[in-house]
Amino acid sequence: MANYNTRIFFSQKINALSTLKCESKKKPSEPPSPPPLGSAGSLGVPVNLLDPSMEDLPVPIMVDILSRLPVKTIIHCKCVCKKWMDLISDSYFANSHISRSSEIVMIHHKSNYEDKRAAGILKWVEVEDELDHHHLHNDPVMSLDLNLAPIFHCSDILPVGSVNGLVCLWQCVPQHENTYICNPVTREYMILPRPRFYKDNLAISIVYSFGFGSLTQEYKVIRIFHGAIPEDSTPPLEAEVYTLGTGRWRSVGPVSYSLIHKTYGPFLNGHAHWTVADHDSPERICAFDFHKETFELFPSPSPESEENFLSLGVINDCLCQSDTDHEYTFTVWVMKEYGIKKSWHKEFVIHQSISYHLDLLFLEPLYIIKGLKDGTILMASYSDALFVYCPRRNVIVDPETFACYFIGFAYRPSFHRLRNFENERVHVF
Numbered sequence: 001m002a003n004y005n006t007r008i009f010f011s012q013k014i015n016a017l018s019t020l021k022c023e024s025k026k027k028p029s030e031p032p033s034p035p036p037l038g039s040a041g042s043l044g045v046p047v048n049l050l051d052p053s054m055e056d057l058p059v060p061i062m063v064d065i066l067s068r069l070p071v072k073t074i075i076h077c078k079c080v081c082k083k084w085m086d087l088i089s090d091s092y093f094a095n096s097h098i099s100r101s102s103e104i105v106m107i108h109h110k111s112n113y114e115d116k117r118a119a120g121i122l123k124w125v126e127v128e129d130e131l132d133h134h135h136l137h138n139d140p141v142m143s144l145d146l147n148l149a150p151i152f153h154c155s156d157i158l159p160v161g162s163v164n165g166l167v168c169l170w171q172c173v174p175q176h177e178n179t180y181i182c183n184p185v186t187r188e189y190m191i192l193p194r195p196r197f198y199k200d201n202l203a204i205s206i207v208y209s210f211g212f213g214s215l216t217q218e219y220k221v222i223r224i225f226h227g228a229i230p231e232d233s234t235p236p237l238e239a240e241v242y243t244l245g246t247g248r249w250r251s252v253g254p255v256s257y258s259l260i261h262k263t264y265g266p267f268l269n270g271h272a273h274w275t276v277a278d279h280d281s282p283e284r285i286c287a288f289d290f291h292k293e294t295f296e297l298f299p300s301p302s303p304e305s306e307e308n309f310l311s312l313g314v315i316n317d318c319l320c321q322s323d324t325d326h327e328y329t330f331t332v333w334v335m336k337e338y339g340i341k342k343s344w345h346k347e348f349v350i351h352q353s354i355s356y357h358l359d360l361l362f363l364e365p366l367y368i369i370k371g372l373k374d375g376t377i378l379m380a381s382y383s384d385a386l387f388v389y390c391p392r393r394n395v396i397v398d399p400e401t402f403a404c405y406f407i408g409f410a411y412r413p414s415f416h417r418l419r420n421f422e423n424e425r426v427h428v429f
Contacts, residue, residue, distance in 0.1 A: 055083075062087065067097040071185060071413045072142060094415040098164055103127075105136070105370055105378065106167070106184070106411035107386075108159050119146035119157045120405075122167070122184050129372045134388065144184040148429045151191070159407060160264040161210030161221075161272075165414025168210035168221055179208070179221060181244065181418065184411075187429045188418040192242055195223060196249045206237065209265035209272035211290040219244040219421075220290050222265070222272055224255055241293055247423035252293045257286045266312050268319055269338050273298060275310045275321075284310065285321070299341035301333040309364065314410065315371035320347070322366055328352040330366060332377070348377075348391045355396035369408045380408045 054062065066077060066088065074097070078085040087093055105125040110118055124142035128135035146152050152171065161168040165185060171178040182189035207224045221242040226235040237255040242248070258277040265272030271287040276297070287298040301321055309324040319335040321344075330350040337343035352358045369378045377389045386408060388397040418426045 059087070063093050063096050067093060068100060071101075072139070074415070075185075088415060089417060091416070091420060094417070098412065098414045098416070101165070101412050101414060103370070103410050103412045106159075106162070106409055107138075108157070108407045108409075110405040119149070119152035119155065121145045121147075122159075124184070125408075127370065127372070127378075131374050134372055134376060142184075144182075144187065144429060146429075149189065149427070158264075159409060160208035161267060162409055162411050163210055163212045163219065163267055165412055165416055166210070166219065166418075167411070168208065170208055179223070179242070181210075181219075181221075182429075183414070183416060183418055185413050185415055186417055188426055189429065190244075190418050190421070190424045190426045192221065193248065195225075195242075196240055196251065197225060197238065206261050207259055207264060207274055209267060209274075209288065211267040211270065211272050211288075213290045214270055215291050218290075222252075222288055222290075223249075224259065239288075239295070245421040245423055255286075255295055257281065257295065257297065259286060260310070266314050266319070268314050268317070271298075273312050273319060275312060285312065299335075299339065299344070301344040301346075304331075309366070311365045311367040313368035315347075315368060315377070320368055322368060324366065328358075330358075332368065348375075348389075350389060350396075354394060358396065370410045378408070380406075 057065075066074060066084075069077070074088060078088050105127055107123040107125055108120050109123050110120040122144040124139045124144075126137045126139060128137065146157055146169075155171050158170045158172065159167055160170045165183055167182050167184065169180040169182060169189075171180065178194070179192040180189050181192065206226065209222045210219070211222070212219050221244075222239060223242070224237055224239045226237065237257075237259065239252045239255050240249045241252050242250075260275045260277045265274045265288065267273075270290050272290070273288075274286050276284050276286050281297065283297040284300040284303075285298040286295055288295050301323075303323075305325045305327070307323045308326050309322075311322045313320050313322065315332075315334055319338065321333045323331045323333070325331070329352070332347045332349075333344050334347045335344050350358070364381055366379055366381050369380055371377055375391045377391070378386075379389060380386045386406070389395075390397065418424065
C-alpha cells in the first residue's frame with residue numbers, strides 16, 4: 001500500500017513540477033552522489049508518508065521515472081535543484097535514458113545557398129508518428145546553432161554520422177579539414193586531433209563514418225582518404241580510426257574497394273556501410289567492422305537493371321538500399337535479416353509519374369531518413385528537397401518544412417557527456 005501511495009504522490013508531483021521543492025537531507029558540505037550502475041542506491045530508505053518528497057524515493061526509482069520524461073522536461077528538471085542536476089548528469093542516468101529514448105529527425109540547415117560557408121543550425125524535428133496521421137514539428141528551443149562556436153566560422157560543416165546521441169561533424173575548408181563530435185542535448189563538442197595522414201593545403205578525405213563497438217563499448221570515427229599519389233595512376237584508398245578518449249588516430253591499412261565519394265556510411269549492427277563504385281564487384285556494398293577494424297564486401301540486392309544512383313540508409317533498424325534507374329524509377333530494398341543476402345526484400349517502387357515533385361529529383365540521388373510505423377518513408381534529395389512517401393496510398397507529400405540547403409538524419413537524443421571521455425578537449429556552445 002505504501003508503494004502504491006508513493007507512486008500516486010510522485011505522479012502528482014511530476015504534473016506540478018514547477019511547484020516542487022527539492023530539499024537535500026544531506027549536510028551542505030556533502031555533495032549529492034548518484035549511485036554508479038549496479039549499486040543499490042537508497043533502496044533501504046523508508047518513505048515518510050506524513051510529509052512525502054522526492055528525497056524519500058530510492059535513487060534507482062527516481063532515475064527510472066525521470067528518464068521516461070521528454071528531453072526538454074528533463075532539461076528543466078536539472079534546474080529544480082543541484083541533486084537533480086547531478087543525478088541527470090551522471091552516466092547511470094544517461095544509460096537508463098538512452099535505452100528508452102525515442103528517435104527524432106535532426107536537420108542540418110542553412111538559410112540560403114549563398115550562406116553555404118556558414119556552419120548552419122542543427123534543428124530538432126519531432127515526428128508525431130500515429131497510424132492514421134503524421135506530423136513534423138520543428139522545436140526552435142532545442143535547435144543548436146553551430147555558428148555560436150568561433151571555430152566553425154566561415155567553414156562548411158557536414159554531419160557524417162550519429163550514434164547514441166553523439167553527432168560526428170566534418171569541417172572542410174579550402175585548405176584543411178577537421179573532425180568534431182558534439183552532443184546537441186548537452187551542448188558540448190570536442191575537437192579531434194588532426195589526422196595522422198594529412199596533407200597541408202589539400203583536403204583528401206573521401207568518406208567518414210561514426211560508430212560504436214558493442215563489445216568494447218568504444219566510440220570510433222573511421223576516415224577513408226587518398227594515400228600517396230603515384231604518377232599516372234589512381235591513388236589508393238587508405239583508412240585510419242580514431243577511438244574517442246585515446247587522443248590519437250591509428251592506421252588500419254589500405255582499403256581494397258573503390259567507394260562512392262562524398263557519402264557517409266550508415267551505422268548498423270556494429271558496422272558502417274558504403275556503396276562500392278565498381279559495377280563489376282560481386283557485391284555493391286562494403287562494410288567496416290568497428291570491433292575488428294576490418295573491411296569486407298557485404299551482401300547486396302541483386303540488380304534488376306543498370307542503376308543511375310545508389311544510396312544506403314536504415315529503416316526501422318534494417319539496412320536499406322535505394323536505387324534510381326534510367327527509367328526514372330526509385331526502388332527501395334530492405335534487408336530483413338542482417339547479413340543474409342536472401343533476406344533482401346523489394347519494399348516498394350516509386351514511379352516518376354505519381355508526383356510532379358519527382359521530375360527533377362530523379363536526376364540525383366535520393367536518400368532515406370526515417371521509416372514510420374505504417375510504412376511511410378521520410379526522404380530527402382541532395383538538392384535540398386524533403387518529402388514523405390506513403391506506400392499505402394502511393395502518394396508523395398511535400399512537408400515544405402525547410403527551404404534551401406540542408407541534410408537530414410535520424411537522431412536518438414541522449415545525455416551522454418563528452419567530458420566523460422579522457423584525453424579530449426571538450427567545449428560548450
